[in-house]
Each structure stands twice: as C-alpha cells, then as structure tokens.
Amino acid sequence: QQQVKQSPQSLIVQKGGIPIINCAYENTAFDYFPWYQQFPGKGPALLIAIRPDVSEKKEGRFTISFNKSAKQFSLHIMDSQPGDSATYFCAASMGRSGNTPLVFGKGTRLSVIA
Amino acid sequence: DTAVSQTPKYLVTQMGNDKSIKCEQNLGHDTMYWYKQDSKKFLKIMFSYNNKELIINETVPNRFSPKSPDKAHLNLHINSLELGDSAVYFCASSQVTGRYEQYFGPGTRLTVT
Numbered sequence: 230q231q232q233v234k235q236s237p238q239s240l241i242v243q244k245g246g247i248p249i250i251n252c253a254y255e256n257t258a259f260d261y262f263p264w265y266q267q268f269p270g271k272g273p274a275l276l277i278a279i280r281p282d283v284s285e286k287k288e289g290r291f292t293i294s295f296n297k298s299a300k301q302f303s304l305h306i307m308d309s310q311p312g313d314s315a316t317y318f319c320a321a322s323m324g325r326s327g328n329t330p331l332v333f334g335k336g337t338r339l340s341v342i343a
Numbered sequence: 344d345t346a347v348s349q350t351p352k353y354l355v356t357q358m359g360n361d362k363s364i365k366c367e368q369n370l371g372h373d374t375m376y377w378y379k380q381d382s383k384k385f386l387k388i389m390f391s392y393n394n395k396e397l398i399i400n401e402t403v404p405n406r407f408s409p410k411s412p413d414k415a416h417l418n419l420h421i422n423s424l425e426l427g428d429s430a431v432y433f434c435a436s437s438q439v440t441g442r443y444e445q446y447f448g449p450g451t452r453l454t455v456t
Contacts, residue, residue, distance in 0.1 A: 263445075272347075273386070273433070275444050275446070278444070329391075330376055330391050335385055336386075
C-alpha cells in the first residue's frame, strides 16, 4: 500500500518554466512533508520541507503548497534552469520526534531544456 | 567535511556471498537509517537505529542485519546475497528532537551477479 502518491512520473519543461510536482498522502498522522532532490549517482538532498500548520513555504525558487483538507502538497520551481534537471521525491513522516523514517513518493524525473 | 559517508561506493559480488556496507555520520545525530532504492528509483526504509538501538525493522529478510557499534556508525551486513538484493543502499541520519531533516549519504550500488 503506497502511502504517498506522486505525479507526474516525468516532466519536461523549457528553461524559465514552472514545473509543478504533486503529491497526495493517506495517513493523517503525517506531520512533516519534505521534498528531496536527487542527481544521478548521488544521495537525495533535502530541498525544502513544510509542516501542516502552514499552507505555503518558499525558499529561493522553490515553493511548497500544502492543502491539509485535501491531503495534498506540491512543489513549484520558479524560473527553472537546466541545472534543476534531477529526480524529485516528496516524502512524509509522522510523530513529534525526528526518529521516524520517511515514506517516499515514487519520484518525478524533471528535465529542463534550454 | 562529508556529513554522512558510506563505503564502498560500488560493490560487485556473486550470489551466495556475504558483504558489509559501512556508514558514518559526523553530524552528532541520534538516529540513523538504511534505505533501499530499487531499479525504479523507489526509496524504502529498511532499518532505523536510535542511540545504537534498533527501533524500526521493516519487512526485510533476516539475511540483512544492521549493526551499530556507536551513535555515529551504522553498518549493514548482508548474508547469502541474492540477485534481487541488487540496488542502491543509502544511509541517512537525523536528530531526535528539534530539526527533523534527514541527511543522506552518497549511496552504495550493490550488484549481485
């Protein structure tokens, strides 16, 4: 049973476009929602994260939108660049401590073409 | 300085062999994890250790045994390797309290022939 569903599986945008990646979760006990970026041959790196008490968070060109009632959250990348080409994973975890593992979506392969 | 390091980066071995992957973190974190990334890039938790104690053991064959000699190290030993064990294995670490970010190592690509 997949607890975090991510779409699309792959995405191609032009440089300067705004790719949007969507995730939906089932478990209402989740209270921490990070996004990870992974380049080929590298480990996932934390990009940005949000908690359910806010509806939006921005860090640089990356924005998370969060809809608690719909149990959905999404990543927007403003002014996308070829260097943003990577695989993006949404994730979720639960509990009030940091020792719970992440449940990952299946990933979105983003290609930004010049 | 590398925050979470793993050795080796690549591991090629034959079916039936026993192998180990080592992980070290220099972040002072309390909790360490092993994740498996399959050929379709799906990441799934295998084990979680907090202060050298196993706290999560997902449905993983008992051929896989994690060992934590101290808070900064979490090694993964795999017995009787099978073809289906081929994957990329990632170690990660996080704090128990405060900021919950998990930091991942560079991964170990295991190929079983």
